[in-house]
Amino acid sequence: MGSAQVVPSTSSPLQIDALSKRFGSLIAVDNISLHVASGECLGLLGPNGAGKSTLLRSVAGRVLPDSGTVSIFGAAAGASEARRALGWIPQELALYARLTCRENLISFGRYQGLHGKLLDDSVAWCLDWAALQDRASEPVKNLSGGMKRRLNMAAGLIHRPRLVLMDEPTTGVDPQSRNRIFEMIEALRREGMSIIYTTHYMEEAERLCDRIAIVDHGHIIAEGTYEELVRRTFDTKSEVLVHLTGDGTQEWVTQRGGHLVGEASQFTVAHATEVAGLLAAIAEAGLELIDISVRRPNLESVFLHLTGRGLRD
């Protein structure tokens, strides 16, 4: 079962060139260029307000960019062919609260031009994929948050698009529901669907995405696979996390070139042998060491290094 309209298979699922969008004095998207390969999951990682949602809405045709182009399988964003090939899962729960799960899917399926057996089959597939078969006749307002999220995702896929935009689909769900959503997304990936996945959770990007673009203040500040991003930023360096107490801890850490990450202090060391020197310096400063761990840098570290802020700041 595929989309109703056949689009040239040689066209890239998504090609964005020099896209910019301004809202008044706020530059939401600033000269962003991106592409998504067929079957690829591209993560857009960045804090709230980075411009991820505006970028996705531009791709979905809901925002008219000030400049730049968006091409979906060769068709301009907003064109009928593009809409047919594209599925959009917005960050808000865009569902009809008084309608049942099945009725919501039928409604959105009809909006996508589906009818008859094709619609019935699509609805059945969506309910199965979202594990909502036994809640199919339940009004949405009676569902749990996790179920609503799953239905929200299913409604964006009712027409079996070839490119899906997922805007922070796990917002506000419990860990169990989040895992379930991850499994759903992995099932889509196995079917070869191309995905753009936005999140401000590093672990989601690590788990689901083939490539990651880090977005901040409307720019892409780094792009690549997880390994490429970490290696490009930190090479072979490691991170040392220490929990310290004592007077002047914050000043000492900053002076030493470290960062405060929550209650811990983070240092980057080129070699493990530098750890001994760090411990000696802590002792010399009269600070008390509570805990120490060494790890490879992650995306959070990359973001912190590039922007000076945490992903959740």
Place this chain on the structure above:
Amino acid sequence: MVSLRRDGGALALSFILPIGFFSIFAVIFGGHRESTPKLTVIVADEDHSTASQRLVRGLSNEGSLVVKLRPTAKKGAEQPEYTAASAEEAVKDGAAPVAVIVPHGFGENPISFSGGNEGSRIQLLKDSSDMIAPQIVAGLLQKVAMTSMPDLMAEQGSKYFDQLVGLTADQRQRMQSGIEDLRRLQQNPQQGTAQSSGFANGGIIPVQTRDVVGMNKHNPMVSFYAAAIGVMFLLFTASSTAGSLLEEAENGTLDRVLSSQVNMTLLLAGKLTFSTLLAFSQLILMFLWAWAVFHLDLWTHIPGFVVMGVSTAFAVGAFGVLLAGICRTRAQLGALSTLLILLMSSIGGSMFPRYLMPEAIQKAGLLTLNAWAIDGFTKVFWRDEPITHLWPQVAVLLGAGIVLFVIARRLARRWEYS
């Protein structure tokens, strides 16, 4: 439609409330063909002469008046008859809109062709907020005077004639004989003036009244209020239905829909279609209720009802979509729709007939959907006019609907893109 079906409150407001309001108006103003609406009038006879008593009796026999000579009995004890002072107090208290005071000395000079003197002049005390009752009573007074005291009229007339022209003794005698004959005819205590049909008994100018419109109608105001109240509630429902557009804009479903194969024009057209069908359903239910409970003759007017119903439903549906396009939030929609709909309904004739309003307001009413819809339904159900005579109403309603929809589409551009 599913959302509406599952929202019990909204469903009740859409269908039950209009029927309830219409029923209240139909009971109050519908009336029954067999009985004539009566006007209460207080009469204080301070003369107690033969002439005044005949006048009072004539007024009492008038079918359109309820004459009160004394206040309502208290605890079974009969109250004394009204005097001039107590009658005036009663009008001030709202016991009746009009009081007739027959002064002492009326009988000595009951008829005057020159305005009469101060002492014999009947006083009419009125509540100035009622513009109709005093005029009716004043007219009936003259009528009753002519029909209950023709002998006195003749006697007074002959006196003036004698003074001006002069009669011989023989002529005077024959004149008096005729007056006596007339007086004997007036001895019948049930002598009164006629009702709306038939000849005026004893009237100087024979008058016959005949119904040319609505003679076979059981309940004349029912169809008026079914249309009048119906249109008003249709407007409320249409604006509420179109408010779903604002709700969808707020909760994100509109964004999702517009990212699909549905564009804004198609979406609005769908909203308009649903509003039209819902409004027409409301009208069907209201008129069926009117037929079942108030015996409205619905079945012989189906074609006219359908034409007017669909036209009205389309126009109010477009009005609702326009309101949604104008407003930014549901709160704004609620406030604006209430204001506009009440204004339109009051000057458009949904609350009381436009023919009772000043001419300038009647003309202003033509700017409302209510006026055209009510006029059309009146043509169908009251005047039994053919469908072809409905073209002005249909043209205005359909044309207004199209214009309102086009404007709404233009305003909806703000939702098409961020």
